[in-house]
Amino acid sequence: MLRFACSPTADLSLESLRLALMNFVVAMQRNEGFVIRIEDTDQKRNIEGKDAEIVALLELFGITYKDVLYQSKNFKFHSAMAIDLLHRKKAFNCFCSLEELEAKKKKAKEQKRLYSYDGSCEQLPAEEVIDNPKPFTVRIKKPTKNISFVDRVQGELSFSPEEVDSFVILNVDKTPAYDFATAVDDMLSDISVVISSEEQIESAPKQIYVRSSLGYDKAIEYAHLPPMLEADTDTKSLLQEGFLPQAIANYLLTLGTNDSERIFTLEEAKEHFNLAKIGKTAVKFDKERLREINKEHLLRLDDKELSRFVGFADAQIGALAKLFVDSAGTTRELKREIQRIFSKKEIPQKYASTAATLKKIICQAPYFGEYENFIQHLKKESALEERELLTALQLLISGSTDKVEPKEIYPHIKNYIKEIVSC
């Protein structure tokens, strides 16, 4: 089983989306299930409805899942396991106040050394623990030897007992702390591989230690990806800008690899994506590159489907839109191009009279299925010189002279020609 874990406290970032996609693809590759886990243990910070929004976005990107799990529903397991650790003297109650801890941290910082819990409450006599009215947290006793594991991206990693530390597993309100809840949930969900971001590296040894303390000996494989830089945009804005979900997914899955067969659907990613190819170097989010990939996906889109993005339900308009993909890389820009054709045009003074003549002819003309016949008719009726005629026609159709030519456009718009020149 693989999972995508996210807290319902913020929008789905591109980095998170990338992780979700990778976990999903690897689940497909390994023929394992995939679940979404909402990490909602901090009730104060949760944003109403954010969980549903994130799930809907993931669906939009083509991710399918077995289940959406809420971490808060596992509180009873978290407490039970914390109590188990307490009974087995692998954890202890800690009565230190926040102020005391804060002071010790500050001191450690001043002395420029690593802060770790000093163990004040670890050896308290039993009676002092039982009768103590002070609020308390539960801490796991730090390991006695290094915690080591092999990370699929980072290589061999080893953490000292001080780095793992006697960290809090139950907060003072007895909700589980992050590393503990995650470690337990991964165990309960039978997670096999975790792909997450570099910032979670220090969490891994803690979680490994929690599970081994609980006697769970299945090793979870970790892969901590290097960060994605300069992603000064988010998932929702990219979609609003007119980038296709399949293009965004494609881009995020190729980032950090050198896959030259770079255009693929999420289904095809099963073949193309290779976690082992991801290096330790940070990657830059490059919107220009995404645009190029988006163009490829636009061209691969079914004509009729594409036409819906630009406000029509006609395959011909979709095909028409594809003519503009060279300069317009997003559905939003394509829509602008199509709208330009279907709206009233400003004809430059120089061509005003020619255009008016042509317009009149077109409005009275019969229907022509072929561009050649259409243009011959215009030539005959107007007696205009060819170059001038073409320029005026182009102005009438697209409102500009520097885009795609009438010859290419006509086959797709022949049914709309009178509407377009606004008869």
Place this chain on the structure above:
RNA sequence: GGCCCCAUCGUCUAGCGGUUAGGAUCCCAGGUUUUCAUCCUGGUUACCGGGGUUCGAGUCCCCGUGGGGUCACCA
């Protein structure tokens, strides 16, 4: 600040002591194909800096510099 990670064309990368430093993409030039998509040929552009080790260093070591991470009763 302590600890950890990283550094090759604009971008994504190959390279694991000896290469004219390769590919993809973008860009430019030219050419095929008069449905569209496409496709082909050529061109420009890179080893962060400084010291070592070595016959030889993008590659190994050290020091800088730059970027990133982490150091919660947040997730």
